[in-house]
Amino acid sequence: MNSTIPATMKAAVVYGAKDVRIEQVDVPPIGSKEILVNVKYCGICGTDLHIRNGKYSSEYFPLIPGHEFTGEVVKVGDEVKNVRVGDRVTVDENVGCGVCYFCKHNQKLMCEKINQIGIHSNGAFAEYVKAPADLAFKLPQNISYKYGTFIEPLTCVIHANERMNIQLGSSVTIIGAGPIGLIHLEIAKLRGACPVIISEVDKSRLEAAKKLGADYIIDASDKDLTGEIRKITSNRGVDLVIEAAGSPLTYQQAMEIVRPGGEILAFGLCDEKDTFSIRPFKVTISELRISGSVAGSYATWLQAIALLSYNRFDPAPLISKVVSLDDLPQAFQEIEEDPSLLKVLVAISGE
Numbered sequence: 001m002n003s004t005i006p007a008t009m010k011a012a013v014v015y016g017a018k019d020v021r022i023e024q025v026d027v028p029p030i031g032s033k034e035i036l037v038n039v040k041y042c043g044i045c046g047t048d049l050h051i052r053n054g055k056y057s058s059e060y061f062p063l064i065p066g067h068e069f070t071g072e073v074v075k076v077g078d079e080v081k082n083v084r085v086g087d088r089v090t091v092d093e094n095v096g097c098g099v100c101y102f103c104k105h106n107q108k109l110m111c112e113k114i115n116q117i118g119i120h121s122n123g124a125f126a127e128y129v130k131a132p133a134d135l136a137f138k139l140p141q142n143i144s145y146k147y148g149t150f151i152e153p154l155t156c157v158i159h160a161n162e163r164m165n166i167q168l169g170s171s172v173t174i175i176g177a178g179p180i181g182l183i184h185l186e187i188a189k190l191r192g193a194c195p196v197i198i199s200e201v202d203k204s205r206l207e208a209a210k211k212l213g214a215d216y217i218i219d220a221s222d223k224d225l226t227g228e229i230r231k232i233t234s235n236r237g238v239d240l241v242i243e244a245a246g247s248p249l250t251y252q253q254a255m256e257i258v259r260p261g262g263e264i265l266a267f268g269l270c271d272e273k274d275t276f277s278i279r280p281f282k283v284t285i286s287e288l289r290i291s292g293s294v295a296g297s298y299a300t301w302l303q304a305i306a307l308l309s310y311n312r313f314d315p316a317p318l319i320s321k322v323v324s325l326d327d328l329p330q331a332f333q334e335i336e337e338d339p340s341l342l343k344v345l346v347a348i349s350g351e
Contacts, residue, residue: 030075032078037071041345042124042125046179047119064123090148090305094108096109174196179343208318220253251268262289263289266291
């Protein structure tokens with residue numbers, strides 16, 4: 001049985017750079033293998049801010065962004081068997097074609113036809129969002145809709161960890177203490193990394209990193225990062241560097257502070273045209289490893305749900321505020337102007 005669904009819904013639609021309108025739009029129809037979700041909460045991601053500023057996904061405008069969401073299933077397609085109306089869910093936003101080389105090799109993020117909900121097609125800053133049923137994950141009852149919005153960013157960090165080799169006692173430097181950098185901090189600690197070092201220029205974010213248990217915090221606005229890392233690591237550099245700031249300058253710093261034989265994880269999203277310098281000689285002689293990571297998928301969703309369900313990850317310290325859908329345009333502006341804001345959630349249908 002399907003719930004009664006209205007014909008229209010409230011949504012935040014991006015028409016152009018900094019042109020976000022709250023308006024009534026049609027509730028999306030679903031196909032036989034899709035579900036319709038009544039969105040409860042959706043987190044604001046850095047990608048959403050890039051979309052709002054017209055730097056990403058502009059070819060898909062007008063677009064409803066939002067991909068870190070939870071909600072209740074209110075309608076299912078005729079062929080859907082894995083979820084039912086009334087189920088509490090979150091959804092993997094990465095929809096691959098399923099038949100290409102990359103999809104067949106469990107690398108759907110590389111799929112040339114990938115459709116990301118909230119990035120390439122309408123997302124969850126709306127009262128309802130449609131999604132493929134096979135990408136829905138049920139929320140355990142002990143995970144609130146609010147905290148469930150952290151599952152998607154957790155999958156991104158888990159996937160990044162899979163691409164690195166964090167061993168017990170590995171030294172890790174995270175450049176950038178925004179929401180995703182702080183999640184990296186918590187997961188690095190959980191994996192037994194030590195010391196875990198945070199570099200950041202904003203003092204409020206450094207304070208947040210301190211509260212979350214970083215072993216060292218480095219204020220890069222008035223200290224030489226390379227010099228500080230050398231002091232901490234007996235002049236050798238760190239085993240692993242996670243760039244989570246998305247700046248050519250900080251990528252350059254990552255090259256300077258990694259030890260010979262160490263690894264750099266490129267995680268922060270720069271502008272497509274940004275560059276930084278690499279000396280191939282150093283990479284070769286020092287046997288450096290440089291890897292990239294963008295998002296989680298597949299089993300990372302189950303792993304993220306388990307971390308939340310068993311209280312291995314606490315999202316509460318990362319939530320700066322909760323706003324209504326009507327206040328989303330103003331929230332975008334506040335996030336851009338106030339670096340002390342960490343994760344801002346949008347309450348759409350409450351709990």
